[in-house]
Amino acid sequence: MTDSHDITPPITAEEQARHAAKMAKIKAARDRMMQGKTGEKGLIIVHTGPGKGKSSSGFGMILRCIAHDMPCAVVQFIKGAWDTGERRLLTAHFADLCQFHAMGEGFTWETQDKSRDIAAAQAGWQKAKDLIRDPSIRMVLLDEINIALRYGYLQADEVVDFLLAEKPPLTHVVLTGRNAPDLLIEAADLVTEMALLKHPFRSGVKAQPGVEF
Template identity: 50%
Template sequence: MKSRERRQGIVLVHTGEGKGKSSSAFGMVFRAAGWGMKVCVIQFIKGQWKTGEQEAAKRFDNIEWHALGDGFTWDTKNPEQDIKTSRAIWEFAKDKIRSQEYDFVLLDEINYCCGYNWVSGQEIADFIEQEKPPWMHLVLTGRNAPQEVIDVAHTVTEMKIIKHAYKQGIKAAQGVEF
C-alpha cells in the first residue's frame, strides 16, 4: 500500500437511476480493505437493515461500519426527523473524515439527502475542497448527485436503467440487492 504521503486521494460519485451505485462502492470498500487500508462506511438512508455487505465487513478488522439512517424516506411521515437525522449523520461523517484515521470513506446514499434539501451540495463540496485530507479516498453514492459535488469529484459515474428485475415483478433478492 502506498504511504499517505505518496497517495493521491480520489473523490468518486456514483449517481443515476440505475442499480449498482452502492454495490460498486462496496466493491471498492473491500478492495481498499484487502490492501490494508483503514475504511469507514457511513450509511445515510438504509438504517438498521441487515445486509450481506455489512455481514461480510465484520470479517475485516479494518472496516468500520455505521448504518445510521432512518430507512427509506420517500414515504416519510416525519420530515423534520429525517432532516435532523441526516444533519446529525453529516456532522458525524465530517468528524470521521477530520479525524484522519481512515484511508477510504464511503458516504453511502448521501446524494439522496441533497435531493431532499437536507444537506446542501455546496456544503458538501466546500467540505471536500477545504477539509478532506489529500490522501483520503472518498466515495459518495445516491441518485441526483448535486452539481457542486460532481464539480469537485475526480470521477463521476451515472448508472442508467436499461432493464430492471423489479419492473418484471421480481422483488429485491438477497445476495443481489442486500
C-alpha cells in the same frame, strides 16, 4: 461428438506475428502515457444515475481497501435501517479495518417524518466529517448521501466546501446515490453514471438478498 462450429481454426505464424506487432505498439503507447501518471491524491468519487450498482461499486472499493490493509469507513444515510449483506460482512469480519455507521432510518416514504429524516441525515454528516478528518482512514464511503442532498436534508454547498477544504490529501471519499447535484459532480475527480436498461422490479420481482441488499 464435437460440433464443427466449436472448433477454432489454428492461428498461423503470420497471424501471430501481426498480432504481436500490434500489441507491442499498444504497449509502447500505454507505457509512454503512464510515464506521466506519477501523481497520487485522495479522490472525490461520485456514483450516480438511475441504474443499479452505485452502492455495490462503492462497497467493492471498501473491500479493496481492506485487502490492502487500508483503514476505511462506511456511513449509510438512507439504508441504515436495513439488514444488508455488506453490513453483516464488514461488522462481523472486518471491524478492525472498517468502521460501519448505519445512520439512516429508511426511505422518506417509510418514516413519513421529515424532521426525523433531516436529523438522521445531519447526524450521519457529522459522523462522516469526523471520519474524513482522520488522516489514518484512507477511504470513507458515504452511501446514499446523494438522496439526502436531493431531498434537502443536507446542503450540497456545505458538503462540497467541506470536502475541498478539509479532506486530507490522500483520503478517498465515495458518494453514492442517484441525482447527484451538479455542484458535487463539478467538484469530483471521478464520476460514474449508472444507466438503467432493464430492471426486474418492473416485471414484478421484489428486491432480493444478494442482489439488492
